[in-house]
Amino acid sequence: MLKVVARPVVRLVERYLPDAYIFVLLLTLIAAGAAMLVEGQSPMAVLRVWGGGFWGLLSFSMQMLMVLVSGYLLASSPPVRRGLTALARLAGTPGRAILMVTLVSLMASWINWGFGLVIGALFARALAREIRVDYRLLIASAYSGFVVWHGGLAGSIPLTIATPGHFTADRIGVIPTSETLFSFYNLAILAALFVIMPLVNRAMMPDERDIVLVTPEQLAEPEPVAGKDASLPAERLENSPWLSWLVGIPGVLYLVVYFIVDGGGLNLNSVNFLFLFLAMVLHRTPRNLLNSLTEAIKGGAGxxxxxxxxxxxxxxxxxxxxxxxxxxxxxxxxDADTLPFWSFLSAGLVNLFVPSGGGQWAVQAPVMLPAAQALGADVGRVAMGVAWGDAWTNLLQPFWALPVLAIAGLGARDIMGFCMIHLVITGVVIGAGLTFL
Known part of the structure; x- marks a missing residue:
């Protein structure tokens, strides 16, 4: 049934969904128009706000670009390529490949969202080299695991309200993760998604006549340069492993200290640091790393x-x-029982325009928290409703798919038809979990 439903949805999206850049231009016009019509803002006021906030994500943009680049650098190193290939060969069949990439993406995204975006896409590429499987569905399956990130270990909203001194502490105090991330309802939602999502992706596999395969050019990797061919002093330096190791190994040692001695956790900066310095060591020479960088940076335009x-x-x-x-x-x-559900839906809608978990909580917390207290609702559950809503419509919003699409060499319209099916099914699972469990 899912295969039958997915086929027209995929075709419709491929025909009418514009490039992700066109999508963001349309969202800009919609947001500006709504601000004037609904909020009564003048065109000049909207123009000033828009222009003043235009560069507000520069730091985050560089972090996301580094997620793409450093992840690609690591995956293109010979040892990691061999490891991913060996793991991909265990799949054996297209159906098993879809199941495996979904589970890997779900687990990696539960640990850390940046980690999940890169690992899922890289494993999908490795599978595509070994198995004849629809490449669009393979990448969509890799991206579908991202939906669990805000219910996982790196969920920004539950971690924020569990931190002493957070910006709403004077109103709600500190809410421990035992009442949010590790609550029964959240763990039940996660367990359901870990079972349902792989099966949904497997069920959407198209018929043989509809399969879209990857081209060799989309999976091309730079070949290592042999150091013995270098003749000039500068070339010998570029093709010597010692410089990479003298800098790369201390970088890896710093991470050992950071994680084990200092008790640091996974965040976007530590993930990028890990990928980059492991890539330096595993590529052996600066020239090999730079060759891979040339390929990696091409996907960062979006x-x-x-x-x-x-x-x-x-x-x-x-x-x-x-x-x-x-x-x-x-x-x-x-009311008190349905507020988590409506928080979930409202967050999903707001997320289309404010695709940032922390930024969205800053906007919605001043509304949701007083309402929760006035109605006598579970504050932790309402916060998780906002968190899950933020993660949920990422299946529709191409903002977070850009690194995955860049690694895969695809456009948003190639995977969003499948993601529409994901959106409906996960919406039912998450909404039911927040309301009835």
């Missing part, structure tokens, strides 16, 4: 051009009061 536009959209949504009005609309029809 991140570079689109993230500033999303920063401008976020500024319009926040400064105009539009995001707060959307939240208040959903709160107005809720």
């Amino acid at each position: 991140i570079v051009i689109q993230f500033p536009f999303y920063a401008g959209i976020m500024a319009i949504m926040v400064e105009s009061g539009l995001a707060q009005s959307l939240s208040e609309l959903f709160v107005s029809i809720a």
